[in-house]
Amino acid sequence: MMDNTGIIILAAGSSSRLGTAKQLLDYQGKTLLMHVVEQALASQPARVVVVVGAHAEEITATLAGKDVVVCYNADWSTGMASSMNRGMTQLLIENPAITSCIFSVCDQPYILKENFTQLFVHQLETGKGIVASTYADTVGVPVLFSKAYFKILIALHGDQGAKKIVEQHKDDLATIPFDSGGVDIDRPEDLKYLWNQMVSVSAAQEIIKNNCTWEYKRIRNIGNVCGYIVAEPIISTLDIPHFRQSSMDGYAIKFEDRLKTLKVVGEMRAGQPSVVKLMSGQAIRVFTGAPLPEDADTVVMQERVKRDGDWVMVEDDHLAIGLNVRQKGSEAQKGTLAFAAGALLTPAAIGFLAGIGCREVLIFEPPKIAVIITGDELQEVGKPLAFGQVYESNSLQLRAALKKGGVAEISLYQSEDDPKKLEAVLAEALRESDMVLLVGGVSVGDYDFVVQTALREGVRPHFHKVKQKPGKPLFFGTKEGKMVFGLPGNPSSALTCFYLYVLPAIDQMMRRPHSLMIISALVAADYNKSTGLTHFIKAHFKDGRVLPLHAQESYRLQSYAQANCLLVLEEASTGVKVGDEVQVILLP
Template structure:
């Protein structure tokens, strides 16, 4: 067995970013740019009014100005303002040639076609957005590696971009093993349990804004499992198997992975829950064999699969680590790192009850995982600890 640190190091050394794709701008939200984006035009492309008011030449400030016409946003008129004249103008409209200043409408008197300016703080070029004042043609708009937030999408649209080259979402398949599984909503026969792992994994991926391509349910049969895993590998960048990674008579995941050409990177970690975790690769495709107990599945997803997803997508998908203190004493066996379901109130972290790997009831109210080091047995109230915050 290897340590938690060693397992995460192996993942980081065996996962590469997915090949870039070109997407329409609105389909790229949340993704990471794989190349620099440059502006092709000046923004704004013309001197632009920043206010509703009146445009005029600053040299005419002390004069009574004759109001002549108006300029609205979107106007394509090429008016040239002559000396002694002012034009009614609105926010976003082009400032006509001959004008260099806009006065707010609240700072004037306009009577009988004459404009009197009452703004003693007005300066030349006030309330005028110069050509290229947001960005000039040829300038870097967003660098490679930028996450395309809503504001970034809007900015790129505002400079005329319609498509971008980004790191795509991985194609993710979930493969469920276990003859004992029954779909929720159906009655349980003796010996059956409700299948919940695909639900928790799908929801966890949704919280990261990642879709699930397909969920497979496979009986405990090595030939069927091998064929289904091969199909999932053909279709996917990442395959998540649940169950079948231990050493029982019906645990066939390792055997199936080997037959599909998956190279084992590690199997078994000195941790609880999730000790039998498997990680393998086939070319650039990733396979995680998650232990079947529900708490083990979701814990291993958060602690290890998110690390791999962050590397595939170049997005910050890993859990956020926070240093805090314990709210009560805690004891664990020496030799295994523990990821305990816990609740963090912003000041201290409280380990919850029901830490067994088959129980999700306390996980349902947890907002973090409390990491307890492998070589330490006893923790005291107010001891410093590390927690990993769970996404909502």
């Protein structure tokens, strides 16, 4: 534990990429700054200070809840030195007993807690006043300075930085190799280090979940809300039933008269607008749903009486007072909660709400979704195929999957492999929709323009590759709360990515239960794979067993058409044997 050492993270610069602060670029599910902060905290220093300047409000908000001190450097634009002495001053205010400090930048994606602890340990071992990281024959950060250098650090100004101090005190310097330290994000081309990092399936799903903030509520007629989620509590405006009523065909009596021979003096049917008063010694014929006569408290089933003309005798040894009577308000009482917010509107729920007089419901509305199909090789179904062309199927299968997923407003676009044309289509889709599915062109080929176009349109990237098969080149980004998915062009990959990532996002937007059910099953055939990627295998589930199907290639849909599930084999798996228990995702 570095209880006498503080860490200062310099995050004041204005350098920005793709419309967002460099510090807030995503790296494997979190911002670059958050990655460095968490690694610094994990090394257990006495204090962590983050120096902010440009984008201070936005950056500070992302650090809420973290055990760090955020200080603002009003002079950040004058150079690195002002941030270093501002951080050093704040660190000594927080903990005057500090005997060493470590400076780190905010944009090193490969920094780990060990990079901080090794500096601390090496300083103890060597007794040197400065311990720096080295990479590519360069001395750099993170770098540790002992207390003897605190005044010098506070006195820095302009473009002066840690390297100036190191150069002047090489006799008091020890170094530790940090080969990956040369990777920071200072130029647009440096972003390749972020893009080349694949995220795991679980990380990708968590990133999408954390960025799924869209929410829209709408009042709909009760006859058009099946499958939606109620967005507010529903309070009953009436007592339902609105009157005491019979739940059986039979005879209404006073319980105290059950041992008497009773005279039948009339009948009451369902919907009867007036109520008859029941006198002692009388019975009234009633039917299911009919109002109960005044002063009657029990209904005897017609099978449990003996009738002779206008007279009846009760023959029910188990008769109890109130039997077969629906009390007023027994279904719903006026002014009380009838249906909770967040409940799923099933057919039964719709029937219940209609039964208590509810005509309209506020629900979580599904998003408007735009599907953009890209690719010069695509031909419309029904037209002849030229050499090099394939029939376009993604728009049809995704539209069907979206409709089945409860999405009603779907806009379809098609774009050539031309960046300018795609940019215009994407701009329109982002204006008119809540979610955009870009299909095809998300890989890294010379004619795969989708990701670059999304970035030019101000879409903030969150990840571009996932450790899975099929569907590794999957892009996800956001713009002003709207979600943008770049799905692979291969139909099998596109559909798999839809089920794994897009459909759960729609579920979350609509606040409904997950559309996909995950179960365990016994595998019915051997299946081999290499480690490194999670495999989603088209399969068929029946009677507790799951059979991997043929034709698993990403361009083939024949086996998908026969599949009712995806068999899941995790990254570390080398395959399964007959009888092994596996995880299965049942397809909707």
